[in-house]
Amino acid sequence: MATDITLLWASGSHACWRVMIALEEKNLQGYNQKQLYFEKGEHKSKEVLEINPRGQLPAFKCGDLPLNESCAACFHLECKYKSQGTKLIPDCEEGRALILQRVFEVNALAEKSSSVLYYNWRVPEGERHDSAVKRNKEALTAELKLWEGYLQASSGFIVGKNFSLADVIVYPAVAYLFQNGLSEQRYPKLAEYYKGLMNRPSIKASWPPTWKNAPKQETLKDI
Amino acid sequence: MAKLMSLLWGAGSPPCWRVMITLEEKKLQGYKRKLLSFEKGEHKSQEVLEVNPRGQLPAFKHGDIILNESCATCLYLENQFKSQGIKLIPDSAEDQAVMYQRMMEGLALTDKLNSVIYYDCSVPEEERHDSAVKRNKEALTAELKLWEGYLENVSAGSYLAGAFSLADVIVFPSIACAFRFGLSVGRYPKLAKYYSLLKNRASIKTTWPPHWVASPQGYDILKDL
Numbered sequence: 001m002a003t004d005i006t007l008l009w010a011s012g013s014h015a016c017w018r019v020m021i022a023l024e025e026k027n028l029q030g031y032n033q034k035q036l037y038f039e040k041g042e043h044k045s046k047e048v049l050e051i052n053p054r055g056q057l058p059a060f061k062c063g064d065l066p067l068n069e070s071c072a073a074c075f076h077l078e079c080k081y082k083s084q085g086t087k088l089i090p091d092c093e094e095g096r097a098l099i100l101q102r103v104f105e106v107n108a109l110a111e112k113s114s115s116v117l118y119y120n121w122r123v124p125e126g127e128r129h130d131s132a133v134k135r136n137k138e139a140l141t142a143e144l145k146l147w148e149g150y151l152q153a154s155s156g157f158i159v160g161k162n163f164s165l166a167d168v169i170v171y172p173a174v175a176y177l178f179q180n181g182l183s184e185q186r187y188p189k190l191a192e193y194y195k196g197l198m199n200r201p202s203i204k205a206s207w208p209p210t211w212k213n214a215p216k217q218e219t220l221k222d223i
Numbered sequence: 224m225a226k227l228m229s230l231l232w233g234a235g236s237p238p239c240w241r242v243m244i245t246l247e248e249k250k251l252q253g254y255k256r257k258l259l260s261f262e263k264g265e266h267k268s269q270e271v272l273e274v275n276p277r278g279q280l281p282a283f284k285h286g287d288i289i290l291n292e293s294c295a296t297c298l299y300l301e302n303q304f305k306s307q308g309i310k311l312i313p314d315s316a317e318d319q320a321v322m323y324q325r326m327m328e329g330l331a332l333t334d335k336l337n338s339v340i341y342y343d344c345s346v347p348e349e350e351r352h353d354s355a356v357k358r359n360k361e362a363l364t365a366e367l368k369l370w371e372g373y374l375e376n377v378s379a380g381s382y383l384a385g386a387f388s389l390a391d392v393i394v395f396p397s398i399a400c401a402f403r404f405g406l407s408v409g410r411y412p413k414l415a416k417y418y419s420l421l422k423n424r425a426s427i428k429t430t431w432p433p434h435w436v437a438s439p440q441g442y443d444i445l446k447d448l
Contacts, residue, residue, distance in 0.1 A: 054369070066324070097295070101291065127350075127352045146276060
């Protein structure tokens, strides 16, 4: 039941966005939700810490069950609501294996993106090094080439011919890159994937509100 | 079935160990395997890159299916071989949810452990800072306290998500690593109890890192945490 579900989220957080896409895909609109702001430190508020002792978003509950890890929340929603909405994990062996592989590979993509985008946020001034910035950018470039390769023969989805859990998990990370200025010319397949799913109802409905009127950033334009 | 499976692995690596525990639990012994050496850089060899373009271990194949992310491999094996060996995913959606949550949190635990244990391996000398080492240790301490809390009621048969499950498959190797690197049994009694309850489980004992068996004395990087 959507009314048993609670989500505390922040705009632009890929982890939050994944959960919102999954909720839409499983026809669970009407869940309790509250938008919070990292800039105001609201992710460390008591309200969040009561659900997520790590003080991170999303802070998500299904009934009394906290499920703060976004992949865990998405797996749970697919298992519990298997028979409603979109089927996010197919029955066939090979499709399922590749979906699982891509779901967990996103950690590498997200981590390498964050190490470039949030370098100054994460690393205190006295510890910053140009050599580290350069290395992080090279690692991200290599990672993006892998994903560009995965999308070479794509029919618009990251795995196979249907929207799946892999897209729920991957799409926000990819959208984030383009929002931060990733070059569409240098990464044409990623760009095609990004634009192709932009108007999918679950994605459109949960699009980060702070991106709607904001200009795109340019941090990644030279990657 | 196991004959169609192959695993390239490195000793002491929690992600490799997770896959090996699962293969044992699902009675898939007899898979092809090859031990590679991180110290000799064998994880970056052509043989690995052909299966895992990131040059990381584990690199696992089942026929033509390739699965290099250990959580993906373990989930896949449990789903494919649901009816053999031990059931690693509980039946009820609620118990499953706790399992998934702990599995994913286990990845955060592993990262924080690595940031302390392997600091010198992953950060070039001129970029190292005592302030970063201190911060990483504090983050790891906070993380370990959370797990100490999750295991408040640990006892035989009652682990991270009830009966032994994929949550334990994913997390146990990192806990074992923590004790190998000197974590204090006195300061983390619940984690220590969890460790001692599971270390003799057949699948875990059989796949125990060989060099840990050869030299049981570990290190003490974590002794002051």
